[in-house]
Amino acid sequence: MEFVDGVKKKEAVGIAEILEGDYTGKRVRLNGAVHTIRDMGDVAFVILRKAEGLVQCVYEEGITKFDLKSLKEECAVEVMGTVKAEERAPHGFEIRLEEIRVLSQPAEPLPIPVSKWKLNTSLETKLALRPVSLRNLRERAKFKIQEGIVRGFRDYLFSQGFTEIHTPKIVARGAEGGSNVFKLDYFNKKAELGQSPQFYKQTMVGVYDRVFEAAPVFRAEKHNTTRHLNEYTSLDFEMGYIDGFEDVMAMETGVLQYIMELLARDYKKELDMLGVTLPDVSRIPAVRFDRAKELVSEKYNRKIRNPYDLEPEEELLIGRYFKEEYDSDFVFVTHYPSKKRPFYAMDDPADPKFTLSFDLLFKGLEVTTGGQRIHDYKEILAKMEKRGMNPEDIASYLMIFKYGMPPHGGLGIGLERLTMRLLDEQNVRETAMFPRDVTRLEP
Known part of the structure; x- marks a missing residue:
């Protein structure tokens, strides 16, 4: 034996x-x-x-x-x-x-010279030959740095009393609503791939107070842009007993500070290899949504076209403004209009047209969406009714409010977008190990 x-x-x-x-x-x-x-x-x-x-x-x-x-x-x-x-x-x-x-021994010669310092090939070639191109030192360095981001996210939240959870990705109904869902036939029942762990991480706040998850999410958006993927990794956390959504922003700032310290200490070789200068996250400015629009409109002579959302060009200009004025690569944009936020976002008591929510922009690109959630059962029912939603459709989610929930809030960080901006890449596919977009299902 x-x-x-x-x-x-x-x-x-x-x-x-x-x-x-x-x-x-x-x-x-x-x-x-x-x-x-x-x-x-x-x-x-x-x-x-x-x-x-x-x-x-x-x-x-x-x-x-x-x-x-x-x-x-x-x-x-x-x-x-x-x-x-x-x-x-x-x-x-x-x-x-x-x-x-x-x-x-390899059966055939390499199709691309992975031993070269830089792969002078197109992005399409790199992605089509991904199992080989990732062997290049600079290519694989990107994903070591990405490892450090996730490691820092986990380590810091553990130190702050968070519990790691794992939520289902096959769901009956998407948390965000809308048509951008991948539909599934689940044993003759209608199902979807989860757009977000939102409902489940809120549920678990009622169990553990503070929870986090690093996992894939799915969006059936037919965008073929440099900033969109149909499957990406979301770094989510949700925290209870908050005094306001500012607590969530402060926690993310702490996360980012820890991540940058960890990268500087343990990933210097990869940072040097890619010529990365880590951003200063000692202080991150915050500006209201409507004020941010006014600032860039005034400074860059740009007409405000959409009062309810930020256009990609506006995000870039807001990033540029806060870099020029405050030397900050990051900026929190707060109080997004209620019209453009999900039903579970808490409206601002001072002006219900706006929400107690935020996005974090990194060099002009949204990398985080978060905010305070409605925790009162009657209040969330009233908002659903106002939006013409049927509570029976999400009865299992509403159960958590029926039986009591603390004030809480949270966020989701797009890992690939955060890595893309950190490495100054121009396409989010560069920072997805095996990207899934509107045309790519392999390798």
Whole structure:
């Protein structure tokens, strides 16, 4: 009888182990993919790619027991050799090769040169060949930074007493309403892919007080723009016992401050690789929706066309205004018109034409929508009636208010949009690992 009693230490070491240990002059075993080969004749440089980065290995004719001609880019290999200090090599060391063992070989040559510093190909080519293009160092650096954003979001909210939840994505009815839903045949019942975890995260405030989720959401919008995806990752949180929607904005500011500190500390290599300068989030200005429209109209001589919503050009101008006036890449735009907010948004008691809600713009792009929710049963029924909605359609959601809910609010952050602006990319597909848009369902 055999038993599995945990992870066994492998003979092969990683980059971090070599950097942290006393390995200079010692023989090590290392594995990785052959990123590139530079054949200089009697000597060749075999560069291995690992999750941690690149390792320079030196092949020497007559010393390394291997025929270099049989080695190809993207071979998975295990090598044996001696660690030598080398300032010019990645991480300041190289491996003087004694043996190479090929673990697997590619069936065909690479369709694009992933070992190049920049992939000089079109976005369409990069996306069509996504399983390969992601092996490029700069491409994969984007998603390490994205990992850091989600990690920071989670870590900070845990520190603030939030509980992580996982809500269903197959739902009977979308939280946002409208026609932009993907409809499903669910065992002969009508169902949809969730546009938002809104109903469920509010429900869980009645259970845990503070909750968060990082998960996909779906919007059947037929937009083919640089800022829209049909499936994206939403970073949501909802918090109870708030004094006002300003508490939600303050919590997001804390989240962003923690994320930027984490990225600066643990993701410096990727930030440097992509030339990213982290924004200052020590203070984020806030401006009312109607005042924001007036400010950009006055400064940039732009006529206000839509009094109920912000057009993409207006968002860009608001971002430009607050960068020029306050040197801030972020701005909270508050008190959106009730006409353009969902039924569960709390109206401003001072003027019910507006809501206690906000968007966060990052370099002129909306990356967050949030606000305070109605928590009183009679109040939410009255607003639904005013909008011609049938309470029976969402009876399970209304149950939470019928049996008591604290004042609460929350938000949703678009992960891909936030990453896009942070990296100064021009298309949100660049920051979606496998984007889903109106034309793309594969790979």
